[in-house]
Amino acid sequence: MALERLAIDGGAPVRTAPLPLEFPGVHYMDEREIEAAARVLRAGSPFRYYGKDLQREVEAFEDDFKRFLGIDYSVAVSSGTGALHTALAALGVGPGQEVVVPAYFWVSIAAAVVNLGAIPVLADIDSTFCLDPAEVERRITPRTRAVVMVHMSGAPGNVKAVREVVRRHGVLLLEDCAQCAGGSIAGQKVGTFGDMAIFSFQMNKNLTAGEGGCVVTSDRRLYRRAFAFQDLGYPRDENGRLVTSEPDMRFWGMGYRLDEIRAAILRVQLEKLPRTICAMRRSKYRVRQALAAFPAVQLRTIQDPEGDTGCFLITTYADPATARKVNQALRAEGIVTSPQGVSNVVMTEWGLHLYYNNASLVNRTGLAWQLQENAGLERDYNKGACPAADSLFERSILLPIPSCLSEADEDDIIRAFQKVLGALL
Numbered sequence: 001m002a003l004e005r006l007a008i009d010g011g012a013p014v015r016t017a018p019l020p021l022e023f024p025g026v027h028y029m030d031e032r033e034i035e036a037a038a039r040v041l042r043a044g045s046p047f048r049y050y051g052k053d054l055q056r057e058v059e060a061f062e063d064d065f066k067r068f069l070g071i072d073y074s075v076a077v078s079s080g081t082g083a084l085h086t087a088l089a090a091l092g093v094g095p096g097q098e099v100v101v102p103a104y105f106w107v108s109i110a111a112a113v114v115n116l117g118a119i120p121v122l123a124d125i126d127s128t129f130c131l132d133p134a135e136v137e138r139r140i141t142p143r144t145r146a147v148v149m150v151h152m153s154g155a156p157g158n159v160k161a162v163r164e165v166v167r168r169h170g171v172l173l174l175e176d177c178a179q180c181a182g183g184s185i186a187g188q189k190v191g192t193f194g195d196m197a198i199f200s201f202q203m204n205k206n207l208t209a210g211e212g213g214c215v216v217t218s219d220r221r222l223y224r225r226a227f228a229f230q231d232l233g234y235p236r237d238e239n240g241r242l243v244t245s246e247p248d249m250r251f252w253g254m255g256y257r258l259d260e261i262r263a264a265i266l267r268v269q270l271e272k273l274p275r276t277i278c279a280m281r282r283s284k285y286r287v288r289q290a291l292a293a294f295p296a297v298q299l300r301t302i303q304d305p306e307g308d309t310g311c312f313l314i315t316t317y318a319d320p321a322t323a324r325k326v327n328q329a330l331r332a333e334g335i336v337t338s339p340q341g342v343s344n345v346v347m348t349e350w351g352l353h354l355y356y357n358n359a360s361l362v363n364r365t366g367l368a369w370q371l372q373e374n375a376g377l378e379r380d381y382n383k384g385a386c387p388a389a390d391s392l393f394e395r396s397i398l399l400p401i402p403s404c405l406s407e408a409d410e411d412d413i414i415r416a417f418q419k420v421l422g423a424l425l
Contacts, residue, residue: 003423008332014416015334019409020402021341024280024311025201025208027404028272036264046260049240057263064270065199065214069189073223075215076263077230080178080200082256083213084112087196088146089251090215090225091172093118096373097145102131103389105150107352109176110361114368118145119377122355124386127301129314130157132388137165143377146172151180151190152353153398154206154280154311156303159185159193174198178213181206182277184307191216196226201262206276206309207269209262224249230256276403280310283405287313290414296425313399314347320394325424327397333416335399343400347393354393356383 005011020027036057045051048058058076066074077083093099095117101109104125113120123139126132129152136147149162159175166173173194177183181199183190191197196219199205201212215226224235225248233253234242243249285305291297298316302308317323327346337343342350352358360366361381368374383390399413 004419006329006332006420006423007334008329013332013334014419015412017334018336018338019343019413020404021337022204022311022343022400022402023208024204024206024276024403025269025272026203027402028269028276032268033265036268037261040260040264048257048260048263051260055260055264057260057267058258061258061263061267061270062214064267066216068270068273069191069216071189071192071197071216072218073216073220075223075226075230076258076266077213077215077256078258079211079256080198080202080205080213081108081112082230082254083198083200083215084108084176085115085254086226086230086256087174087198087215088112088116088118089229090217090222091146091174091196093145095368095371096143098141098143098377099145100131100136100139100147102148102150102152103355103386104129104152104353104393105148105176105355106178107358107361109148109150110355110358114360114366117368117371117373119368119374119379120361121379122381122385123147124388125392126158126388127298127316127392128155128157128303129153129300129392130155131162133158133161133165135388136162137169140165140169140171144169144171146174148174148176149194150176150178151183153314154179154183154309155300156180156183156185156190156307158303159190163193172196178202178205179311180309182273183309185304186307190307192218195219196222201266201269206311207266207273209265209269212258212262212266213256221248225251228253230254277309279403279405280401281305281308282310283410284308284310284313284401286410287401287413287417291315291417291421294417294421294425297421311401311403313401314396315399316392316396318395320346322424323395323397326420329420329424330397330416333419335413335416337400341400345398347396347398350393350398355381355386355389
């Protein structure tokens with residue numbers, strides 16, 4: 001049977017309507033979130049600690065979230081960035097120290113390290129698109145305070161192997177689960193493997209209130225330090241009064257407190273999270289199954305398919321030229337979203353997720369690199385510092401998997417891949 005003419009060569013495209021925008025949690029918002037927000041507003045009490053009729057939604061969300069994860073303590077905060085800053089501060093990160101971070105991340109991770117006066121150290125990634133444990137081992141020095149294990153693009157990294165490395169060296173482990181809320185390995189939720197973990201509830205995340213975050217831990221001391229840092233700089237007693245007498249618990253507080261409106265929304269979103277993840281995972285693995293017929297396409301290594309949240313599909317090709325050709329042909333077939341979204345891109349176009357696209361990092365902008373305590377800790381952040389990541393970025397295509405894809409949408413994605421790969425590979 002003759003191959004169909006590709007749309008990029010003048011043939012009819014597989015689809016003409018744009019795919020849905022990413023926004024996993026948003027697609028499941030309904031009257032329940034509206035009523036939750038309205039309830040707080042009707043009570044005239046949007047602030048966490050007091051109001052006309054305090055609803056205690058933040059406390060309730062913290063309780064709900066720690067039960068969902070199976071962990072002892074949680075501190076809800078105003079953003080994922082605030083969660084990173086809070087967790088690293090609680091871990092004692094500061095001047096004269098290094099923090100190992102992956103080459104594939106979000107800019108907020110490096111920002112939190114630098115804003116605490118410490119130096120980020122890049123470590124390469126492997127086919128999971130998360131930290132390579134062997135590279136972590138190579139990057140640890142006597143100045144290393146912590147390693148940030150980022151579960152990127154919806155699927156858990158090899159956190160157990162990384163945990164073994166950090167324990168061997170007496171280094172702390174922070175999990176960044178911003179893009180992987182609800183993910184797991186062998187039934188254990190991400191966020192429960194390290195000393196602390198953070199989550200983001202920003203617009204693009206698996207559960208969302210537009211913005212928000214959370215810090216979790218099973219260590220009471222770290223919990224109290226995190227609570228102090230995100231608030232006014234001191235922990236609170238059981239009556240809500242500030243405790244200023246403990247030297248180990250004194251900070252300059254950042255005011256990262258989460259408000260009651262977003263907490264109320266997040267409680268509803270958390271109940272919906274399993275359904276949201278199930279939808280994305282079903283769509284993603286239907287496409288992955290179809291791609292298995294093309295051995296020239298390398299699929300991302302997944303630690304546990306049952307624990308993958310499913311929100312991104314990554315395919316890798318033999319060389320950059322092939323990746324670009326496949327990407328352009330897929331886009332011509334209509335595998336794109338509306339202009340405000342970023343969908344179906346060669347990963348070199350993935351902006352601040354790539355270490356060498358961060359101008360402030362590459363140019364070592366900020367006081368951290370000027371501190372005497374950090375003398376001699378200068379690192380190279382230019383492209384080439386992490387060759388495995390560089391190669392994967394150039395040869396890989398990233399496709400977000402919205403949580404609302406219909407079977408017809410999935411059929412179109414599969415047909416477009418089959419059409420393009422059959423012609424080009």
